[in-house]
Amino acid sequence: MEKTVSLASLKKGEHFRINRVTHAREVGKKLADMGFTRGTPGVVVRSALLHDPIEIRILGYNVSIRRAEAAGISVDRILPDAPVKSPKGKG
């Protein structure tokens, strides 16, 4: 059931696992520094009134990113509960 899509295409409440960050340089490095790395699970919390930016919960904290940035993050949709509590210990 896992299908690789762009993070920007996910809806509020959808859970995902990061596949890869395709941005490089400043944007990509910033995302990676903030925890957007391969295998990390997260959830889309909400999008702002004008549809952009979006709020993501990842590694136990909430972060806001613009859709343009989310478009360069490919993710796998996952079910809310099962694999999120991976050996990495995140819930």
Added chain:
Amino acid sequence: MNDKRVIRVALAGNPNTGKTTVFNALTGARQKTGNYAGVTVEKREGRRSYNAIEFIIYDLPGTYSLTAYSLDEVVARDFILEEKPDVIIDVLDATNIERNLYLFLQLQELGIPMVGAVNIADQAEAMGIKIDLKKLSALLGCPLTRTVGTRGVGTEELLDAVIAASDKPVAASRRISYGSELETEIELLTRELSADPAFAANYAPRWIAIKLLEKDENVHEKLAGCTNAESIDKKAAACIRAIETHFGRDAEIVVSEQRYAYVHGLTAESVTRNAAGSVQVIEQIDGFLMNRVLGLPLFLLIMWTIFQVTFKFGRYATDLLNLAFAQLTVLIAAAIPAGILHSLLIDGIIGGLAGVLSFVPQIAILFLCISILEDTGYMARAAFIMDKFLHLFGLHGQSFVPLMLGFGCSVPAIMAARTLKSPRDRIITVLVTPFMTCGAKLVVLVFLAGTFFGKNEGTYVMIIYLIGGVLGFLSSLVLSKTVLRGELTPFVMELPPYRMPTARGIAWHVVDKTGRYLKKAGTVLLAASILIWAMVSFPQPPHEAGRPDTHLQAGEDLSYSIAGRLGKAIEPLVRPLGFDWKIAISAVTGFAAKEAVVSTLGVLYKVGSRADRKGTSIKAALLADKTFNPLVAFVLMLFTLIVPPCIAALSIIRAEIGWKWLAFSVTYLLSLAWLLCFATYQVGRAAGWGI
């Protein structure tokens, strides 16, 4: 006394970890602030005596990483690399340990003894997060202590750990492993770098090697100081190629991923989590404050409240100050006979001081509000709500607060731009803020519109406000595409959990910002006020002694002064806008304060008029004058809107973004004002508007 042992400590950590509360708990009131050399990043330094040891603690900017992309990160790591503190304390947010350990591991690579202060431990425990400090400390090879900065818990244990760490050499075992593929390349580069012992003694070679793989340009420049820089450069390029071929991703991303993988390994062994109960509290508050329907009205309500509190209460306090200054003026007037000294003291110095201090209540109240917004975590939410709209014009979500405050007064508004992290965003916001019609400009607009547009007064004032807004947004759009093009700065912004601000943190913020205003802008402003007073007062025309002070004389005096002559000299320049020398003079005095435009016009146009009543008589004089007509009045309103702000705002622009940008701002606003007013007047005259 002076041979007391000194330990220099750098305090590092992620933003929103309560680092400031730990700093306050460590140093108490013994703090001073400044800027890091050459940049506008705040530097705080504090001292603490403990166990007969003097600690000097440097508060580094809060950062998530140590890349070369962010000014804060460069400042933090350069401080460590160049100043070589004895110990680094890294404040770790226990509720969010992974992202915090990511920075910890990078700091460790700088080769300086480290202590971790695991902060907000109480909240983490309430959230069901349990960190086995002993185990994590053993895994990291560094001491960890538990602190609750807001209550000062764990301060002495932290200092004990710092003393112990400063005595011990850095253990080689504490380095992390990036996995065999990366390690091969790192070791190769480290060996090469170690071949130059002088360079290797100055910068930890392993750290340089890792940064080279991350394509870090600042480190690349530092490499120039190494004897075999060229061959290392080539080898680094080969290493990067090897990594990118193997992983199929950019090397800088791979390094981050491997570091996070190591972090996950650490936490898997030392952190346990129960069902996260407290997270729901954040979600409940956010569900309300960031609601799709309620979010925007609530945001606007909060902003409106801040605006009202800042300028309404600020006004009361300013009125009280003015009352005190009026008393002082009376005292001086009684003691010193009329004359130049009298005028210098009353109009020059006291007037200037009153001008400088009149902003203090506004600034203090504003920063009280802003620090509450920042410390609670709402500021980030406000930026989230407004970002899309402002981003369309090349601005940042957080630009909203300065822009909104610009409608009250540019001085606190421009200071509020400090909340913007990226220098580019900050500069654009500061440059655009003067387009927001401030309260003093409103006085001029209302006066002119009231005189010439009668019933439609409100409409014309509104039109000017709208033009200001449009010009502001268009300017930021143009600036962000030209002069301040720069790279796309990522809007990856943490939305921190809501936290109760501490009274002490807020008080410190208010005192610090007000002091900074007085020191950096106040002195320039006072000097400029005295200069303008001199320009308006000198030289004086030869008077017959004892002649009564009449409006006629006031007008003559002003036109005889330097300001008056300047006005006459620039008349040819403003003729094409429909202005005469009297309007030109009022534009010059408007630099002192925008309200002065009205009083100057009054003084100049009432020449010969006997009427004493203010307002109506100035209006009558203007209406009777041949130069003025509704078109000229409208052009003057437009001119007042766009022309560079008053001297107080200019001093604060200089203090915040420097002389170069101040010069740019003045040139830009003057040219734009002239061009638009010229076009409006010429088109208007040709079309016969209001003549």
